[in-house]
Amino acid sequence: MSIEVIKCPACDGTIDCDGKSEFIKCGHCGNTLRLKITKKPAEPSVMKFVDKSLNMPLASCGLSEKYFANGSLMPEAASNTYPMPIRCGAASKLGTAFSFFSGEAYIDDTKCPMLSGPYATVVNQISKIHFKPFMDAEKYANYYINMLITNGKMTNAYFLGNLPFPATGFDRKTALEGFVKFKELEAQKAGTAGTITGKMYYLEESCKLYEVDIGQFKFRIVVAFVLQAFRYQLPNMFAMGSFMGGLFGQGRPAGTNGAAPGTFGDMPNNAAIEWASNGVFTMVCPKDRYEEDYKDFVQFVSTFKIDPYIIQESVNMQNKMAMDVANYTQQNIAQQNANFQAMQQANRTLQEAYDSANQAWWNRSNAHHAQVMSSSRSSFGESSADRISRMQSEAIRGVNTYVREDGSTVEVSVDYDHVYTNNLGDTLATNSSLYEPGGNWNRAQQL
Structure with a gap:
């Protein structure tokens, strides 16, 4: 039980209470008081x-x-x-x-x-x-x-x-x-x-x-x-x-x-x-x-x-799963980047091999063309000789002549009908009308 102690209404003095008696006497004036006793509510069961x-x-x-x-x-x-x-x-x-x-x-x-x-x-x-x-x-x-x-x-x-x-x-x-x-x-x-x-x-x-x-x-x-x-x-x-x-x-x-x-x-x-x-x-x-x-x-x-413990541990586990996913995602992205870099390197190696073979062919073709042109100029005027010789030479060698962006010309096998050049002097030929190399490659026009 909890006991509420009241002051003496007669003298306003403080009454000492041991909490055991319902009635108590004021030690100051002798007045008898009745204590108010309240019962504590029962605790709900848990x-x-x-x-x-x-x-x-x-x-x-x-x-x-x-x-x-x-x-x-x-x-x-x-x-x-x-x-x-x-x-x-x-x-x-x-x-x-x-x-x-x-x-x-x-x-x-x-x-x-x-x-x-x-x-x-x-x-x-x-x-x-x-x-x-x-x-x-x-x-x-x-x-x-x-x-x-x-x-x-x-x-x-x-x-x-x-x-x-x-x-x-x-x-x-x-x-x-x-x-x-x-x-x-x-x-x-x-x-x-x-x-x-x-x-x-x-x-x-x-x-x-x-x-x-x-x-x-x-x-x-x-x-x-x-x-x-x-x-x-x-x-x-x-x-x-x-x-x-x-x-x-x-x-x-x-x-x-x-x-x-x-x-x-x-x-x-x-x-x-x-x-x-x-x-x-x-x-x-x-x-x-x-x-x-x-x-x-x-x-x-x-x-x-x-229980709060279960709630907190659940949050901790969810946070850990999120971190594990983030780590795996970073690893996955890094692996994709590595695969992409390897693919680019393989493409560069193939392009270099193709360019080397292509350049050797062009060197041989250009040397032969120069010989034919020199022989023709000795018998005909320069303009007519160039045109006639080029057409004959192209027909014999199976090539077409294309004009680069800077005005220079390049010969390409008749097996290809789409030609692209860049500002480095490289040439790219293809049969596909859908292929677009992009970058600094430009479409060359046939003479």
């Missing part, structure tokens, strides 16, 4: 969930002592969104059991083949990213209850109806606003805020009641969760990028996730959906215990809190 094998705190809730707790870390279910998933349970001696599971997180990449390319595959492994076609709240509820029924060997299951979401004070609009703000901050942190377009958000709560048979007994099952999703479209540069295939590279062909046209899951090409069940609460109880124990289930859901 249930702790601990992974006993690791001695690790997982979560807490405000259930009464008639339930006993159990919990475990689930590394086999780890994902990028939930790197430290947990499962916590509370059970009574009367057969009622509540449970919490962190949830599942996936990316729907059916319209985004780049997310299955070689680079993306390694990144997904590092980041613990898993893929599954998007399910809205209705589909996910059916998927989850079917999983429970199968794993629990239940029979004769049927749907009884939808229930209000059991978390006291839950508001979908507020939850959606919080989710949008979180994704925006996440994009800013990752540096992708300006690269993705077509952003859309989805958030819907679900709470469904079922009845099943377990052996010869009838049980009620409640499944409650919030499903949230973020849809976006990546620019084509991530898929195509350059002649080397871009950073992501090419993956499998685009497919379909079966979404109805016009729904959130109906994605355009190059789009993806990140979606997750944000905490899944379940209740399993004997049919005759449902009405009474559902009140405790509401208390379980409304007061459930993940």
Whole structure:
């Protein structure tokens, strides 16, 4: 008990109080006083969930002592969104059991083949990213209850109806606003805020009641969760990028996730959906215990809190995955640059060999042409001799004469019909009308 000591109303003197008596006498004036005794409110009960094998705190809730707790870390279910998933349970001696599971997180990449390319595959492994076609709240509820029924060997299951979401004070609009703000901050942190377009958000709560048979007994099952999703479209540069295939590279062909046209899951090409069940609460109880124990289930859901240690460690693991991805990306870019440099060197070596062989041919051809021209000038006038001799010589040797930018001429085999020269005196010949060497190469005109 806590005791409030009052001053003597007669003399305003301070009264010494030992806290044991309801009545006390003022030592200054002899006046007898009655102390005001207040009872301290009872502390709300707190249930702790601990992974006993690791001695690790997982979560807490405000259930009464008639339930006993159990919990475990689930590394086999780890994902990028939930790197430290947990499962916590509370059970009574009367057969009622509540449970919490962190949830599942996936990316729907059916319209985004780049997310299955070689680079993306390694990144997904590092980041613990898993893929599954998007399910809205209705589909996910059916998927989850079917999983429970199968794993629990239940029979004769049927749907009884939808229930209000059991978390006291839950508001979908507020939850959606919080989710949008979180994704925006996440994009800013990752540096992708300006690269993705077509952003859309989805958030819907679900709470469904079922009845099943377990052996010869009838049980009620409640499944409650919030499903949230973020849809976006990546620019084509991530898929195509350059002649080397871009950073992501090419993956499998685009497919379909079966979404109805016009729904959130109906994605355009190059789009993806990140979606997750944000905490899944379940209740399993004997049919005759449902009405009474559902009140405790509401208390379980409304007061459930993940331990700060799990939250902080999850953030640390996500940051480490992001750093590992950044390091791998830098290594991948460095390797692509090295491959590109090697390709350029190989091209330079081939070009040098081609230029050397080409120059030797031109030297022999020009020497022969000079001899013919000299012989012709001795018998004809210079202008006529040049023209006649050139035409004869070209016909004999199988070449055509082209004029460079500086007015000088060069002979090229008749096997080629497109000729380019540069300011270094080099010549490039080809049969392709689509080939454009670019740079300081210019098209030469035939005489």
